[in-house]
Structure formats: structure tokens, C-alpha cells
Amino acid sequence: MPSRFTKMHGIGNDFVIVDWREDAPRVPNAERVAALADRHTGIGFDQLISIEPPRDPSCAFYYGIWNADGSPSGQCGNGVRCVAAWLYRDGAIERDTDVRLESPSGPVTVRVLGEGRVVVDMGEPDFTPAAIPLDRPLHAIYTAPVGGEDVSFGAVSMGNPHAVVFVDDLADPRVDRLGPLLTVHPVFPEGVNVGFAQRLGPNHIRLRVHERGSGWTRACGTGACAAAAVAHALGLAASIVDVELPGGTLTIEWQGPGHTLWMIGPAAFVFEGEV
Numbered sequence: 252m253p254s255r256f257t258k259m260h261g262i263g264n265d266f267v268i269v270d271w272r273e274d275a276p277r278v279p280n281a282e283r284v285a286a287l288a289d290r291h292t293g294i295g296f297d298q299l300i301s302i303e304p305p306r307d308p309s310c311a312f313y314y315g316i317w318n319a320d321g322s323p324s325g326q327c328g329n330g331v332r333c334v335a336a337w338l339y340r341d342g343a344i345e346r347d348t349d350v351r352l353e354s355p356s357g358p359v360t361v362r363v364l365g366e367g368r369v370v371v372d373m374g375e376p377d378f379t380p381a382a383i384p385l386d387r388p389l390h391a392i393y394t395a396p397v398g399g400e401d402v403s404f405g406a407v408s409m410g411n412p413h414a415v416v417f418v419d420d421l422a423d424p425r426v427d428r429l430g431p432l433l434t435v436h437p438v439f440p441e442g443v444n445v446g447f448a449q450r451l452g453p454n455h456i457r458l459r460v461h462e463r464g465s466g467w468t469r470a471c472g473t474g475a476c477a478a479a480a481v482a483h484a485l486g487l488a489a490s491i492v493d494v495e496l497p498g499g500t501l502t503i504e505w506q507g508p509g510h511t512l513w514m515i516g517p518a519a520f521v522f523e524g525e526v
């Protein structure tokens with residue numbers, strides 16, 4: 252498990268980054284990860300992210316992702332921007348250059364810009380049920396009984412599963428109640444990240460995300476991608492959307508089916524540590 256680590260965040264979604272480039276691939280013990288994620292008795296983070304040698308020779312590096320409860324994930328949007336910034340500061344990659352990085356769900360392409368901003372080609376959103384996975388036939392909006400009421404949501408995979416619920420007001424108390432319930436709903440056999448989206452206009456969505464394995468976070472990069480993609484698929488959003496999360500705003504660009512989705516946002520260093 253990590254000895255030296257770097258604490259980073261992407262608009263308030265916080266990470267411990269560990270450099271395992273000289274180590275043999277391994278899966279960290281879930282209990283140990285959860286202990287380190289504890290914000291009182293551990294370091295405190297939403298996800299642990301490792302930097303490792305690539306499995307795919309077309310990629311420069313691989314990054315592993317584990318939630319605060321120790322569960323693995325296939326993708327982390329805020330996290331991959333931090334990985335890119337970390338590699339640039341380490342001198343392992345160049346600025347203003349496309350670099351392929353390998354996530355557990357496949358490759359993405361990053362480009363480190365100035366002022367700590369990173370743009371990521373996140374690949375194409377996948378609405379097919381098997382990709383999420385979801386035990387329903389494919390259509391844009393699903394409805395399921397959640398906590399005694401029927402809840403309608405969009406569903407999409409960004410390499411990790413997302414449900415998107417559109418609400419008129421994020422202050423609606425149903426949001427706090429339904430988030431934890433839908434995350435573990437049996438309609439999602441592997442669990443799901445639940446985004447609650449308030450549409451403020453075709454280019455502006457306000458979002459809160461209850462993350463699988465980490466709970467309510469101040470931001471979720473793949474959640475912002477998912478909300479923009481579902482909104483676009485439903486004709487509610489234009490191709491460029493500012494997604495405003497509690498921790499900050501990400502800009503998402505998606506031209507629709509057949510196109511990959513781009514996310515632009517910051518990555519920040521907090522401190523170096525040893526455990």
C-alpha cells in the first residue's frame with residue numbers, strides 16, 4: 252500500500268495519487284483503502300489513484316481507481332486530470348501534447364494546458380444497457396420504484412455507470428433521500444453513480460452526484476460527462492455545456508452519437524505525504 256503519496260483534487264473531488272511505476276501490478280486491500288480514506292483516522296480521499304506501467308502498449312501509463320470504500324472503478328474524470336498534471340510536474344509527459352493514458356475501462360487522451368487546466372477526450376458515452384450494466388431494454392429514460400416512489404432517470408456509461416435524474420431544484424429534499432437509495436438499486440447490478448441535474452439552460456446544468464463507493468462528493472468528472480450526454484441525448488442541452496458542481500465548473504463538449512466527449516477543467520496539488 253502507499254508509502255509516499257500526493258494529495259490532489261479536481262474542483263473539490265479529492266484523491267491520493269500513488270506512484271507504482273516501479274512496482275508489480277497489484278490490487279490494494281479494500282479494508283486498507285477504506286482505512287486510509289477515513290477523514291478522521293486516515294488521510295481522507297474520495298478515490299485512491301495509482302500510476303502504473305501501461306498494459307496497453309499504445310498508452311504511456313495505466314491508472315488504477317479505488318473508491319473510499321475500497322471498491323474499484325473503471326473511470327474517474329476529475330482523477331485523470333490530476334494524473335495528467337502529476338505526470339507533467341514529474342517531467343514524464345509534455346504540455347500541449349496529446350498523451351494516451353490507460354484506465355481500467357480503456358484508453359483516454361489527455362492534454363495538459365497552462366494554469367493547471369487539463370482537457371480529456373473521455374471516449375464515446377455508451378448508452379447500451381450491457382455497458383452500464385442495466386437490466387432494462389434500451390431507451391433514453393427509465394423509471395423504477397425508488398424509496399416508495401417512481402423515479403425517472405437517464406443511464407449511460409463513461410467507463411463507469413451513471414444514472415442522471417433531472418430535478419427542478421437541487422434543493423429538493425428528495426435529492427438527499429434518493430441519492431443513496433438509487434446508488435444501490437437492484438436495477439444496477441454493479442451499483443451506479445447518481446447525478447441530480449437541474450437544467451438552467453441549453454449550455455448550463457447544475458449537478459450534485461452521489462458517487463458509488465464514496466457518497467456525496469463536491470464534484471464528479473464522469474458524472475458531469477454523463478449529465479451532459481444524457482441531456483444532449485434528450486434534446487435538453489447543446490453540444491457545449493458548463494456543468495456547475497458544488498466544488499466548481501467543468502466544460503463538457505459532445506457533438507452526439509459517433510463522437511467522443513471532451514471534458515476541460517482544473518487539477519490542483521495539495522500536499523505530499525508519507526504513510
Ligand SMILES: N[C@H](CCC[C@H](N)C(=O)O)C(=O)O
Pocket residue numbers: 264297298316318323324325326327328329330411412444462463464465470471472473474
Ligand atoms: N465513484 C465512481 C468513481 C469515481 C468517479 C468520479 N470521482 C469522477 O471524477 O469521475 C465509480 O465508482 O464509478
